[in-house]
Amino acid sequence: MNNVIFSFSLRFIVLVLVQVLILNHINFLGNINPYPYVIFICLFPINNNRLLFLLISFLLGLTVDLFSDSGGVHAAASVTIAFIRPVVLKFCFGSVYEHQTIKFKNVDFGAKIIYFTILVLIHHIILFSLEIFNISRILLVLQKTLFSGIFTILLCIVSSIIFSRKT
Amino acid sequence: MQQIINFFLRNKTFLLYLFLMFLAIVFTIQSHSYHRSRFINSANFLTGGIYNSVNNVQSFFNLRHQNDLLQEENNYLKSILYNSEGKLQDVFIDSTQFYGNYRFTPARIIKNSYALNNNVLTLNKGKKDSIKQDFGVITSKGILGIVDKTSNKYATVLSILNTNVKISAQLKNTNHFGSLVWNTESPNMVQLTEIQKIAPLKKGDTIITSGRSIIFPKGIRIGTIESFELDAAENFYTINVKLFNDMTNIEHVYVIENTDRDEINTLLNNE
Known part of the structure; x- marks a missing residue:
């Protein structure tokens, strides 16, 4: 158990630092930056403690905000994605998720891509x-999203x- | 009563989600308005410390370019100094006194940002170096932004590439003035709006700060006119200004303090 907590704290810190120190400054073709810290939320272990999960996700987002001076975006x-994750899990993995036996390292690759x-x-x-924050520039929002x-x-x-361990 | 508690217990996830979302939206809205009190800024000891130690390493890779910029500025200043016959020949600097109204503090940018809509930079000087809100920030080539939040050792700067910032600027040749805003399209182009239709404009003219606010002194160079057009009502020009600064590569900056600003502020508030 301690081992799990330690490895997830380490993952949290590493992802935030990589995000704010390297990936926020890529600015590919002017303003395209990746935000792969969401992988922390995608691969968080599935259990019943959803309140803790929501709080940790909020903390993750807020830490990135703190570094990039962007308010609370x-x-x-x-x-939000932490909140809707159960629905997406059910949609992508179906019965495997229903039986609470899901392990991210041995799910179908196609389903995993759709999930991400x-x-x-x-x-x-x-x-x-x-x-x-401007409804008249919705096209720019969609373009940046894509x-x-x-x-x-x-x-x-x-x-x-x-980083998946084949054991 | 029992039912209310049951309701909360049943929907606790959703309620927590709503609460956190509300908090995040409040932070977001605060960041979209000018100088509202914000807790979420990078001028604190954790983020400032991390940015500072990373920048200590990164700045080595840029030394040559920054040295060239500083030499260029020195060259310019020396050419003014030695070409002014007599007037400035004996430059005696008494560092215990300040001449004039403006005090300059050198600082270093430890976090640059230019790709967002509201760009905020971080400086490695703060309250300890008597930097406060609403001080101006310039580089050797031109204007950069306005100090927003300060902590003991760090400060954040609202860059001119920020949709919340408006700076008073004017043409160098005439005294027609307007306000400088940014339409978020390109990091080396800002817009000067509200210039009267009567103003004579030419492509390549220089734009400088107007000195009408207490933040910047008059005459700091901003950029040159790239193109201009009349607005829909045909009363005012909107001018595209190409910045002298390369906003994507800045390191050494100067913070300007107007030593009379308290006096001017009291005067304005008493009206």
Whole structure:
């Protein structure tokens, strides 16, 4: 148990630091940045303590906000995908999730990609609509969501392949 | 009563979600308005400390370019100094006194940002170096922004690339003035609005600060006119200004304090 807490705290700190020190400054083609810290929320172990999960997700988003001076946009987006995660899990993994026996390292690869895609796109659309905060520029929001989303999904999948332990 | 408690217990996840979402939205709305009290800023000892130690390493990779910029500025200042016959020949600097109204403090940018809608930078100087809210920040080439929040050792700066910032600016040749805003499209282009239709404009003219606010002195260079057009009502020009600063690569900055600002503020508030 302690081991799990330790490894998730470490993952939290590493993801936040990588996000704010490296990935926030990529600015590919002007303003496209990936936000792969959402992988922490996607791969959080599934159990019944949803309140703790919501609080941790909020804290994760707020930490990223603290570093990037963006108010509460990351916190809002993170807490939302943490809240709707059970629905997405049920949609993507179906019966495996129903029986509470899901392990992320041995689920079907296609289902995993769809799972990441849905969560990342919802996260990004909330993030950018709150950041731009202007209904008349909805096209810009969608454009940023699409481009940053592709970038984020790629990074999430690559890092989940690289760091998954085949034991 | 029992039912109310049951209701809360049953929906506790949803209620917690609503509460956290509300909190996040409040933080977001505060960050979209100018100088509202905010807890979520990067001028605290944790984020400032991390940015500072990372920047200590990063700044080594940029030394050559920054040295060139400083030398260029020195060269400019020296050419003014030695070409002014007699007037400035004996430059005696008494550092215990300040001449004029403006006091300058050198500082370093430890976090730059230019791709968001509301860009905020972080400085490595704070309250300990007597930096306060609403001080101006410039670089050797031009204007940069306004100090927002300060902690003991760090301060955040609202960049001119921030939709909440409006700075009074004017044409260098004539005294027509307007306010400088940013339409978020390009990090090296800002917009000067509310310039009277009667003003003579030419592409390439210089834009400077107007000195009408107590933040910046008059005459700090901002940029040159790239293009201009009349607004829909055909009364005012909107001018695209190309900045002298390369906003994507800045490190050494100067913080300007107007030493008369308390006096001017009391005067304005008494009216």
